[in-house]
Amino acid sequence: MAEWLEEIVAEEKLLHPGHAACAGCGPAINVRHVLDGLAAARPESRIVLVVPASCWTIIAGIWPVNAFGVSVHLTPFASAAAEASGIKSALRLRGQGDTQVVVWAGDGSTCDIGLSGVSAAAERDEDLVYVLNDNEAYMNTGVQKSGATPEGAWTTTTPATAPRAGQKKDIARIMAAHGIPYVATLAPGSVPMLRDFRAKVARAAEVRGFRFLHVLGACPPGWRYPTDQTVEVTRLAVESRAFPLVACDDGAWRITYRPKRPVPVREYLEAQGRFGHLSPDDVEAFQSHVDERWRQLVALEGQTSCSETPPSTISV
Ligand SMILES: Cc1ncc(C[n+]2csc(CCOP(=O)(O)OP(=O)(O)O)c2C)c(N)n1
Numbered sequence: 001m002a003e004w005l006e007e008i009v010a011e012e013k014l015l016h017p018g019h020a021a022c023a024g025c026g027p028a029i030n031v032r033h034v035l036d037g038l039a040a041a042r043p044e045s046r047i048v049l050v051v052p053a054s055c056w057t058i059i060a061g062i063w064p065v066n067a068f069g070v071s072v073h074l075t076p077f078a079s080a081a082a083e084a085s086g087i088k089s090a091l092r093l094r095g096q097g098d099t100q101v102v103v104w105a106g107d108g109s110t111c112d113i114g115l116s117g118v119s120a121a122a123e124r125d126e127d128l129v130y131v132l133n134d135n136e137a138y139m140n141t142g143v144q145k146s147g148a149t150p151e152g153a154w155t156t157t158t159p160a161t162a163p164r165a166g167q168k169k170d171i172a173r174i175m176a177a178h179g180i181p182y183v184a185t186l187a188p189g190s191v192p193m194l195r196d197f198r199a200k201v202a203r204a205a206e207v208r209g210f211r212f213l214h215v216l217g218a219c220p221p222g223w224r225y226p227t228d229q230t231v232e233v234t235r236l237a238v239e240s241r242a243f244p245l246v247a248c249d250d251g252a253w254r255i256t257y258r259p260k261r262p263v264p265v266r267e268y269l270e271a272q273g274r275f276g277h278l279s280p281d282d283v284e285a286f287q288s289h290v291d292e293r294w295r296q297l298v299a300l301e302g303q304t305s306c307s308e309t310p311p312s313t314i315s316v
């Protein structure tokens with residue numbers, strides 16, 4: 001086994017067994033790699049996790065039960081970025097400014113109802129790691145469509161007879177347009193993708209200011225696939241380029257994982273019941289949108305974002 005993988009296997013896990021996530025929950029894998037990666041990168045600093053209303057308020061547990069090996073602060077739906085900013089300021093005043101304050105928030109709160117607060121915290125360049133746990137719908141309340149739901153998807157508010165119209169909100173580019181120091185997309189669908197994931201978490205730990213990690217979290221009940229297919233569905237999301245792995249580091253865009261032979265997006269869609277109603281024409285349209293977004297990313301590579309003054313980054 002490669003040395004870096006051995007280290008990951010041996011490290012202390014900050015999401016404990018016995019948590020309340022569904023079988024096959026993709027975000028349960030992801031949150032563990034985010035927290036363990038941040039802890040490994042800065043072992044001397046504590047972590048405080050800030051979680052708005054979502055599946056994770058349930059999974060974390062009700063006080064005094066805590067599924068995490070770190071302090072958890074639960075917030076209302078729209079205020080995680082604001083409360084995390086306040087927590088960071090309070091810790092700084094108490095001489096604990098090296099604590100890593102980490103938001104773990106769903107797509108409903110990040111892309112829709114809490115977006116103004118996220119944008120304001122980004123504009124202030126708050127010293128936070130903001131993680132978007134994107135399972136592409138409001139899952140905790142029963143699979144309602146969010147701004148991050150992909151085109152054509154079934155949800156309980158977009159039934160198969162009238163599926164999600166329009167495109168998934170491009171939140172990574174929206175956040176990068178704030179000129180924040182670090183934005184990245186992450187999805188652990190294979191060993192090389194996990195390596196990319198952990199490198200991005202390590203980079204986020206190193207940078208100061210507002211760091212935005214957009215993590216794809218496959219969801220068996222919401223996406224309608226068998227619970228043992230989470231890693232495979234995640235792999236297909238990246239290999240089909242439906243969810244490209246990119247980073248915008250200090251304003252410079254880079255595609256961090258290039259599928260050698262991209263799989264047709266049809267294979268990704270066919271693996272999930274939420275797309276089962278799509279016609280061949282729908283699938284073709286989906287593919288052309290994926291191809292167009294990839295072309296845009298290729299064009300972005302090497303360009304700087306709209307930040308006028310490059311944000312300062314320091315190494316720890
Ligand atoms: C102001 C407000 N509206 C609605 C709710 C109900 N609610 C709790 S969790 C949730 C879904 C959250 O969706 P998302 O942010 O995507 O997280 P997920 O549940 O998918 O993890 C909703 C609608 C709430 N708690 N507060």
Ligand SMILES: [Mg+2]
Nearest residue numbers: 106107137139
């Ligand atoms: Mg969600």
